[in-house]
Amino acid sequence: MYESLFNYIKQHSKSPISADDEELIKKSFLPRGLKKKELFLEQGSICNYTGFILKGAMRQYSVDDSGTEHIIQLAIENWWMVDRESFLMKTPSVYNIDAWENTELLVLSLENLERIHTIDAIKEMFWQMNQSNFIASQKRLNYSISLPALERYEELVKNYPDFVQRFPQHTIASYLGISKETLSRVRNKYVHK
Amino acid sequence: MYESLFNYIKQHSKSPISADDEELIKKSFLPRGLKKKELFLEQGSICNYTGFILKGAMRQYSVDDSGTEHIIQLAIENWWMVDRESFLMKTPSVYNIDAWENTELLVLSLENLERIHTIDAIKEMFWQMNQSNFIASQKRLNYSISLPALERYEELVKNYPDFVQRFPQHTIASYLGISKETLSRVRNKYVHK
DNA sequence: CTGCGACGATGACATTTGTCAATAAAGAAT
DNA sequence: ATTCTTTATTGACAAATGTCATCGTCGCAG
Known part of the structure; x- marks a missing residue:
């Protein structure tokens, strides 16, 4: 346990x-x-x-x-x-x-x-734990203010592939700060490139 | 000193x-x-x-x-x-x-x-310091994924008025993750409401 | 088995934000 | 004083993203 x-x-x-x-x-x-x-x-x-x-x-x-x-x-x-x-x-x-x-x-x-x-x-x-949480949070913030939707998604897939597996797309979209429709379209670009 | x-x-x-x-x-x-x-x-x-x-x-x-x-x-x-x-x-x-x-x-x-x-x-x-940094970072992240430009600016003015005084607008814009032109327009709405 | 609800994709259109260019004002450097 | 740079504003247009509606699939609860 x-x-x-x-x-x-x-x-x-x-x-x-x-x-x-x-x-x-x-x-x-x-x-x-x-x-x-x-x-x-x-x-x-x-x-x-x-x-x-x-x-x-x-x-x-x-x-x-x-x-x-x-x-x-x-x-x-x-x-x-x-x-x-x-x-x-x-x-x-x-x-x-x-x-x-x-x-x-x-x-x-x-x-x-x-x-x-x-x-x-x-x-x-x-x-x-505090240190790495802060670093991760700052990194996510950096992505959020500096990357477009597609690249934010790519970073997430790279860094936390488990999340993408375990949670539905609309949740991932919300985590990225975009609408579920936008994520759906962005993923299309992603898989076809 | x-x-x-x-x-x-x-x-x-x-x-x-x-x-x-x-x-x-x-x-x-x-x-x-x-x-x-x-x-x-x-x-x-x-x-x-x-x-x-x-x-x-x-x-x-x-x-x-x-x-x-x-x-x-x-x-x-x-x-x-x-x-x-x-x-x-x-x-x-x-x-x-x-x-x-x-x-x-x-x-x-x-x-x-x-x-x-x-x-x-x-x-x-x-x-x-670590705790409050993490909390602040998470709050900023929350605003970044959930609030439109105007409200993010309002939060900044409310929480860190000194920043708005000390740094030029294009720097504030970048901190908020928006272009300087958008901030300029958003400020117009802000002062006229 | 069946039906309902959650999930995801897609089209049409609206809204927000970005980009580029021009202008003007305020400071800093000389 | 004059020039040069930085800063901020504004307009016209482009691009990204959001919203709303529809549809199809899948899995699960009854």
Whole structure:
């Protein structure tokens, strides 16, 4: 159950984990299941948990005045899902998070995060994760302001081919900030070139 | 000279700073001046320093095939400027960073960062900074994929009025991912509504 | 098995934004 | 003072993308 979490930790830190640490970590993460379409976080409420995905696929998105969803983040196995602003500041979230497939998570409250943050490996892992998240976010932003639709799609296929496999096209379109029709046309160009 | 840096640290952490810590921090940050338009980082080279801006204004941007600049990040007094990916991984950067005004910095190498990272206040400060950077980046991304040009501009004016004051319109346009002509027209709508 | 809803493709058209060119005003350099 | 550069605005037109409607397919719930 906790195997992929510990694998993730080991991959993202060099510090060893004692048996005691391991116990503390296990006690701090709670298992949770989500059915397809079930909400993990609803707009207006506080994000009380960070989730580590053991199995499944999730979406984080905003909904605008016209009811259109805008995908902020997609995540599958071995990714984290949380609205950090809401989680850290305990403020109502402007985003929704739900399960796109039936999903199994390990969830961590802020209190438990602080508790295990005394462990070097955990501290290091979150540090690493923060850095790479920021870098990825900045990269996506760069693409978003500098590349046309086709090239943004190509970058996504190159960097996150799993997303393109696991999520329907209209979700991918929203992630890229374009309409589903535009993505459909852009893909036509893409496969024929 | 180091006053605003220590103010920044105090604002972003609760841990106290001993006299020894203060000395170590002072020794780890080197003062550096940049003249207007002078490069702090050139595309293709490694970003060896993180800079804390004491005075002035800087831009981080990519340059595409057609020679157009795309502004990734703007920064003024009390902001940090760095290409994290290049800085942390010691890989050649895809971005340029330069001074838009004559600028005074305190710069920190990765080695010195690791040296002062033993200090709780520093660790906490960077942790805080990472979190808020990520949140800001995600917010900007959200706007970029979900709002039209006018509303993106309004958000910028609301959240970072200083940027709009300090940088010329074509730079703001590039930051928003639109052409300078579009921004000019959008501003007309904005001031007349 | 059947029907309904989700998904994706496509055409017609509207809207937004970009590009290019011309102009003018404000600064910076000499 | 004069020149040169940078910045901002505007018009005409082009290109990219969005919107709306329609259709066909597929998978799943009843």
